[in-house]
Amino acid sequence: xxxxxxxxxxxxxxxxxxxxxxxxxxxxxxxxxxxxxxxxxxxxxxxxxxxxxxxxxxxxxxxxxxxxxxxxxxxxxxxxxxxxxxxxxxxxxxxxxxxxxxxxxxxxxxxxxxxxxxxxxxxxxxxxxxxxxxxxxxxxxxxxxxxxxxxxxxxxxxxxxxxxxxxxxxxxxxxxxxxxxxxxxxxxxxxxxxxxxxxxxxxxxxxxxxxxxxxxxxxxxxxxxxxxxxxxxxxxxxxxxxxxxxxxxxxxxxxxxxxxxxxxxxxxx
Amino acid sequence: xxxxxxxxxxxxxxxxxxxxxxxxxxxxxxxxxxxxxxxxxxxxxxxxxxxxxxxxxxxxxxxxxxxxxxxxxxxxxxxxxxxxxxxxxxxxxxxxxxxxxxxxxxxxxxxxxxxxxxxxxxxxxxxxxxxxxxxxxxxxxxxxxxxxxxxxxxxxxxxxxxxxxxxxxxxxxxxxxxxxxxxxxxxxxxxxxxxxxxxxxxxxxxxxxxxxxxxxxxxxxxxxxxxxxxxxxxxxxxxxxxxxxxxxxxxxxxxxxxxxxxxxxxxxxxxxxxx
Numbered sequence: 001x002x003x004x005x006x007x008x009x010x011x012x013x014x015x016x017x018x019x020x021x022x023x024x025x026x027x028x029x030x031x032x033x034x035x036x037x038x039x040x041x042x043x044x045x046x047x048x049x050x051x052x053x054x055x056x057x058x059x060x061x062x063x064x065x066x067x068x069x070x071x072x073x074x075x076x077x078x079x080x081x082x083x084x085x086x087x088x089x090x091x092x093x094x095x096x097x098x099x100x101x102x103x104x105x106x107x108x109x110x111x112x113x114x115x116x117x118x119x120x121x122x123x124x125x126x127x128x129x130x131x132x133x134x135x136x137x138x139x140x141x142x143x144x145x146x147x148x149x150x151x152x153x154x155x156x157x158x159x160x161x162x163x164x165x166x167x168x169x170x171x172x173x174x175x176x177x178x179x180x181x182x183x184x185x186x187x188x189x190x191x192x193x194x195x196x197x198x199x200x201x202x203x204x205x206x207x208x209x210x211x212x213x214x215x216x217x218x219x220x221x222x223x224x225x226x227x228x229x230x231x232x233x234x235x236x237x238x239x240x241x242x243x244x245x246x247x248x249x250x251x252x253x254x255x256x257x258x259x260x261x262x263x264x265x266x267x268x269x
Numbered sequence: 270x271x272x273x274x275x276x277x278x279x280x281x282x283x284x285x286x287x288x289x290x291x292x293x294x295x296x297x298x299x300x301x302x303x304x305x306x307x308x309x310x311x312x313x314x315x316x317x318x319x320x321x322x323x324x325x326x327x328x329x330x331x332x333x334x335x336x337x338x339x340x341x342x343x344x345x346x347x348x349x350x351x352x353x354x355x356x357x358x359x360x361x362x363x364x365x366x367x368x369x370x371x372x373x374x375x376x377x378x379x380x381x382x383x384x385x386x387x388x389x390x391x392x393x394x395x396x397x398x399x400x401x402x403x404x405x406x407x408x409x410x411x412x413x414x415x416x417x418x419x420x421x422x423x424x425x426x427x428x429x430x431x432x433x434x435x436x437x438x439x440x441x442x443x444x445x446x447x448x449x450x451x452x453x454x455x456x457x458x459x460x461x462x463x464x465x466x467x468x469x470x471x472x473x474x475x476x477x478x479x480x481x482x483x484x485x486x487x488x489x490x491x492x493x494x495x496x497x498x499x500x501x502x503x504x505x506x507x508x509x510x511x512x513x514x515x516x517x518x519x520x521x522x523x524x525x526x527x528x529x530x531x532x533x534x535x536x537x538x539x540x541x542x543x544x
Binding site for chain 2: 097
């Protein structure tokens with residue numbers, strides 16, 4: 001047993017609910033990835049490892065390519081150079097997409113008039129796992145209900161998604177990702193446009209998912225100040241990978257040159 | 270009005286075909302409306318006119334040539350849309366006018382600018398034969414089966430295509446399946462409402478049901494009820510009053526839509542006054 005696991009066992013009030021993770025195991029490898037939208041490189045030469053049980057904040061100024069990197073890791077965009085491996089498998093050959101949960105940037109992907117109840121939305125999280133030709137059954141319904149409980153939204157299951165507040169909708173999208181019982185969850189700017197209280201509740205849920213359920217979380221955010229107090233590691237992206245370290249190291253190392261100057265302005269911790 | 274509608278074989282056939290089409294149109298329509306594809310039905314209807322003209326010219330069953338040509342053109346439309354060589358709606362305009370041009374040329378070659386054409390344009394249940402009913406029934410069963418198989422994927426793609434893709438759903442394949450099914454449904458609906466009124470059958474029941482703000486399965490059920498009621502009501506009224514069947518069906522749907530719109534906005538006003 002590793003020291004980390006020992007520590008986890010000692011500090012946790014509910015050791016039985018903790019899922020053990022092997023922090024030394026690489027589950028995502030981004031190897032020398034570059035990407036271009038056709039007018040110069042949006043990302044260039046990014047190499048980054050994510051370990052099992054990690055809670056990684058992907059930060060950087062607007063237009064730095066954070067979301068692009070996230071989409072490359074999700075297989076939504078193909079890198080112009082380099083490759084990505086998930087669980088040791090090349091992305092092209094990777095089939096276990098049900099191990100991956102994705103919470104997209106809400107505002108751009110969601111029609112508030114879409115006729116779906118909260119439960120119907122959360123059930124969508126099961127669809128990829130089921131595969132073609134197979135219908136939803138009781139097991140899927142139970143998984144959806146469990147996921148809704150996990151984010152404290154089970155009382156809303158019959159409400160229309162468009163009738164909920166922004167913060168509640170976001171929790172439903174997290175539940176949708178959880179319903180597929182993933183090992184990794186990618187979140188794209190999850191706290192943009194929500195108030196501080198909702199933000200705090202969101203980070204509480206994230207902490208629970210990471211520490212109790214042992215999920216690996218990769219979170220894209222421009223709010224470096226908030227994220228520093230939450231994540232285990234922070235990867236600063238501005239077309240290239242400027243740094244990848246713990247928040248403590250990040251603060252100790254101070255400025256990362258002019259490139260991340262944007263982020264340093266926000267240091268008030 | 271002592272004439273019994275059911276003593277006429279063509280009315281029975283018309284009602285049978287009408288109810289089948291009324292059931293199948295909203296089931297595909299909901300995905301088209303939610304994906305902002307409403308106009309695809311209209312475009313494919315015009316393509317199917319070219320298919321019908323081809324059938325008339327070659328002396329084949331026009332429904333089959335229409336199904337063939339619309340299916341082929343769906344691939345072209347989807348290709349143009351995904352490669353972004355032209356804007357989405359421009360590719361629809363291209364196919365709509367292009368196929369109309371082909372249809373006119375083929376019809377003039379076949380000397381076919383006759384009453385037959387009029388019934389294809391506006392629907393005529395009088396011309397529905399028993400073999401048409403069987404064709405409509407068979408194709409509808411195929412469409413329903415495929416819809417059932419890909420139902421969950423279609424919902425996910427309509428709601429959030431990117432997340433669906435990230436969860437491993439083959440979005441391109443599902444998109445192709447959706448417009449292929451649309452092509453089939455459009456062709457089936459021709460004898461009932463005609464080419465020019467098909468979008469109404471696919472779109473109006475759905476947008477009416479959407480006003481009631483229900484979940485996905487409830488919305489489909491409500492749309493099905495609106496659709497079936499309008500088709501039966503439209504066929505019966507048009508029979509007794511000697512009106513165009515397609516026109517009466519579509520006007521019934523429109524009337525229901527306006528009524529629902531009126532009541533829902535009134536309800537909203539009352540509830541906002543209370544709060």
